[in-house]
């Protein structure tokens with residue numbers, strides 16, 4: 001039998017074209033059609049956007065962007081495809097397997113009843129909101145920070161600074177909320193907390209395992225600070241604000257629509273989640289000139305609107321730890337910048353937030369005590 005190359009080529013091309021058309025013209029749009037169909041007729045259209053692939057939605061594109069050096073590419077891509085509308089539809093996290101603990105946690109955070117939320121907020125805000133209340137804990141926070149930094153420097157060994165800093169803030173929270181200042185008790189609480197956190201958040205926390213006493217004697221060379229000093233450190237405050245704006249620790253905030261909402265002529269359907277993408281606002285040149293530039297001086301007489309700078313959230317969910325967080329950072333930076341420096345074990349290893357350094361990157365840091373001589 002004669003082999004007909006022409007027919008085989010045509011057949012292969014047709015199969016390829018057919019597969020392409022099926023994958024990109026049908027399969028790729030199936031998710032969008034499904035959700036449009038399920039919503040039925042609405043008074044307003046859904047916002048422009050892309051619901052991604054069936055089941056997984058845009059999860060891969062989202063994860064890829066956040067693992068790259070340009071996490072904003074996910075949103076920038078939506079903006080370049082659909083215009084600067086400010087609101088887009090996407091399908092994220094819809095099919096992630098979720099443990100009972102994770103579901104319960106997310107219910108508590110996002111779906112708790114108004115009463116339950118008020119109760120939780122009262123519990124957390126009472127001891128830590130306002131300078132007067134924080135003044136009570138000032139010395140203790142200072143002790144924990146000074147002793148931790150001093151300990152890292154005296155170990156003369158590389159450490160993972162981020163984990164150590166998490167440990168410091170954990171100790172402070174335990175001290176304030178539970179009143180414990182004994183290291184072995186804190187280690188037990190931290191261990192129990194790590195079990196819950198593993199289940200809930202599915203990423204591990206470094207368990208403080210060392211047995212030293214937390215409250216040690218303060219290194220005598222360090223001058224004691226007080227709240228008034230901190231309030232006068234206006235440049236430090238600007239550095240903190242600029243760091244919060246530029247790094248965007250929390251990339252966005254989730255909310256769920258309890259009823260259909262009309263936003264700028266688009267429907268946000270009941271049950272859909274809204275992710276307010278703080279990063280996009282904090283890095284928008286419309287609100288912050290040369291947004292990619294780290295420039296603490298931009299905060300000189302900078303009358304910024306709450307809607308264009310909200311590293312601690314907005315409204316009824318505003319972070320109750322805002323003052324405490326800023327106080328901890330101020331005290332830490334004050335002592336650290338005056339008395340210590342960081343040395344990268346691998347000088348090539350960049351100091352980045354995105355992508356977050358992996359343990360295999362060997363991005364360990366050594367804390368070294370320095371003495372500055374005035375000339």
Ligand code: HEM
Pocket residue numbers: 109121124128173244249250253254310311312313314316317318319320321322324325326
């Ligand atoms: C630099 C440090 C911190 C940053 C950038 C930060 C940021 C935020 C943001 C953006 C939210 C709002 C999330 C949302 O609206 O969905 C939030 C909520 C919250 N934060 Fe913080 N936070 C910080 C430190 C702290 C500290 C030190 C504590 C506790 C001692 C704390 C406790 C909380 C709590 C309990 C909530 C939930 C509030 C609610 O849902 O009513 N935060 N935080």
